[in-house]
Amino acid sequence: MVDNSKRKLKRATIIYWMMLTYIVAALVWWFISLERQSDSLADFKYKQLNATVDSTSAPIVYLYELKAIQQERRKKTAMHLSEGLFFLALIVITGIFIFRSVRRQIKWQIQQQNFMMAVTHELKTPIAITRLNLETLQRYQLDPEKQKKLINTALEETSRLNFLTNNILLSSQLEGDGYKNANEELDLSDLLKDCLAGFEKRFPDRKWVQQVQDDIDVIGDPLLLQLLINNLLENAVKYSPKTGAITASLQQNGGLKQLTISDEGPGIPDEEKQNIFEKFYRIGNENTRKAQGTGLGLYLCTRIAQYHNADISVTNHSPNGSSFVVNFPG
Structure with missing residues (x-):
């Protein structure tokens, strides 16, 4: 098609x-x-x-x-x-x-x-894994350790499913001006640390590097900012090799509050750096690419950044990989 x-x-x-x-x-x-x-x-x-x-x-x-x-x-x-x-x-x-x-x-x-093909795949995988685990628990008398492992896997897949549906729903709400904002003063440092703790729990084998300055406050919507951070971390996990480090940084840089998520993946060609923030856009062919995704994550990050009068960009990470930088006004 x-x-x-x-x-x-x-x-x-x-x-x-x-x-x-x-x-x-x-x-x-x-x-x-x-x-x-x-x-x-x-x-x-x-x-x-x-x-x-x-x-x-x-x-x-x-x-x-x-x-x-x-x-x-x-x-x-x-x-x-x-x-x-x-x-x-x-x-x-x-x-x-x-x-x-x-x-x-x-x-x-x-x-x-491409989006429909990606969503179909993204929905089928966690549903199939969760159903298989539940059927296994129902049919067999497993020891507590195996039961715990299957339950944890099912919970992880349902979290992934929830993350995907939240992206789709929020994208529709932001475009249709149907989202009710809840702007408040919040500690972005604590929010970033909480998000990192969740990802460290989900991906314990990954190498996580935190460079988070304490007590950096912003005015914003907690749910949107959490989704922004989670999408950037999810993107880093998706494209970074399992042996590579994922670095999360939050610093006060002059008059700006700078959030940076860096990976050690293959990087992004210069000609694609602007395209990746478009809705549904994904590098490569949907039938041949290996990385999962729907093309909504970075688009949502752009919309959320604009919602908070911030700007988002991507640069090359040394020695390899990409760094996504969000600059919040001071």
Whole structure:
């Protein structure tokens, strides 16, 4: 289905350029035809002038009529040229607008299809694992240690499912202005530490590095800021190798309060650094990429940052990986 949409996009692009080329060629031909017609009319007037007025006996009258014919010819050329340029500009501007609209619509359709494929996979996996664990507990008499392990796995998968549904619901609410904000003064340092504690519990084998300055307060919505931090940490876990460190930093930097989440993954190409914050956008092909995700996490981070008058960006992390930086106003 996605390949079909890409073929539509390619076909629409080819048809657009063919039509635009034809219209411009027709416009040029129209200009040439009018100029030829004006030349023929001017030649006729020249012949008529030579037949009716003697240039030697009445040179003043002849030159006056000749100048009038030449001025009229120049006016015709200027009129044709101005009309042609106006219609050319109108055609090009309209064509670009239509072309961009069609491309945007088809790309949006491709992104939605990618999103549906990703969501389907993201929903099926935790549901299947949880159901399998519960059925295992129901059918077999397991020792307490194995029961605890299965229950913990089921709880982790339901947490992942809850995280996904929260992203989808909150994205819809923020876009439709349906979210009721609860701005208050809160300790961002404590919030970051709580989020890190939850991830350390979920991923005990990962290497976590904290560089959190205490008592950094911001005015904001606790739920949105928690979701912002969790999405950035989830993204770092997703793309960082299991042996790589994930660093969470929160510092007062001049007049800004700077939150940074860094990983040691493959990094992000420079040409993709702006695209990754678009809704549904994911690097690579949905059928071949290995990393899970829906393309909503970083988009939500952008919306939440804007909601708090903050800005978010991504830079390269040394020696490898990416660093996502959120700057809150002081």
